[in-house]
Amino acid sequence: MNDHDNSGAGITREIAEAQRLLKLLRRILDGPEETSKKRKRLVKYCRRRGLEESEMWAKLALYKQCEPADVLFSMEQVSPFTDKQQRFRQRILELIGRLPRESLKDFRTLLDFRRFFLARLEYVSDLLVYFFLEREKGLWRESQDSSVYTNYFNHKLFREFNAINEIVAGSADIAKLYSRYEGWLLDQALDEEAPV
Secondary structure, eight states, rough: OOOOHHHHHHHHHHHHOOOOHHHHHHHHHHOSHHHHHHHHHHHHHHHHHTOOHHHHHHHHHHHHHHHHHHHHHHHHOOOOOOHHHHHHHHHHHHHHHOOOOHHHHHHHHHHHHHHOOOOOOHHHHHHHHHHHHHHTTTOOOSSOOOOHHHHHHHHHHHHHHHHHHHHHOOOOOOOOHHHHHHHHHHHHHHOOOOOO
C-alpha cells in the first residue's frame, strides 16, 4: 500500500469518527433517552477516545450554539504546562525505579493524597459548572453579572486551600497528612452544603 492509499484510509477514518461524534452530540442533546443513558454513552465515548468528560460538555455547548461543523473544526485547548508536564512525567518514571524500598510506601501514600486532592478540585469545579447551568437554564439569561459564579468559586477554593493548609501544617509525615485529609474529605462528603 502506498502513502496515498494510507492517507486516504486515514481521512476516511477521520470522517467516520467525525460523523460518530456529531451523531452522539445530536443524540445527547435531542434524543428521547433518559439522562442516565445519555451520560453512559458520553462516558463510554470519552473512555474510548481518552477525553475528559468536560471536553465533551464544551463540544455539546458549541454544537448547540453554532453549527455542527464548528465542533469539528474547533481548536482543542492545550494546557500551557503540557510540555513541562510531559518532561516531569518521563522523569517520574525514571525516578520510581531508584526509590529506596523504605520510601515506596510514602510514595504510594503521596499518590493517594494527590488522587484525592485532584478529585476534590474537579468536584468543586464541577459544582461551579452545575451552579452556572442550574441558574442559567431558563429561556433567557438571568443576569449579565457573572460575579455570582466567580465569588462562589473564590469562596469554595479559599475554604479548600485554607483547610489543606491547616492539615499540611499539622502533619508530621505523609501518612499523617493523607489520613487527616482523607478524614476531612469524608466530613465534606457527609456535610457538604447544597451547591445552589
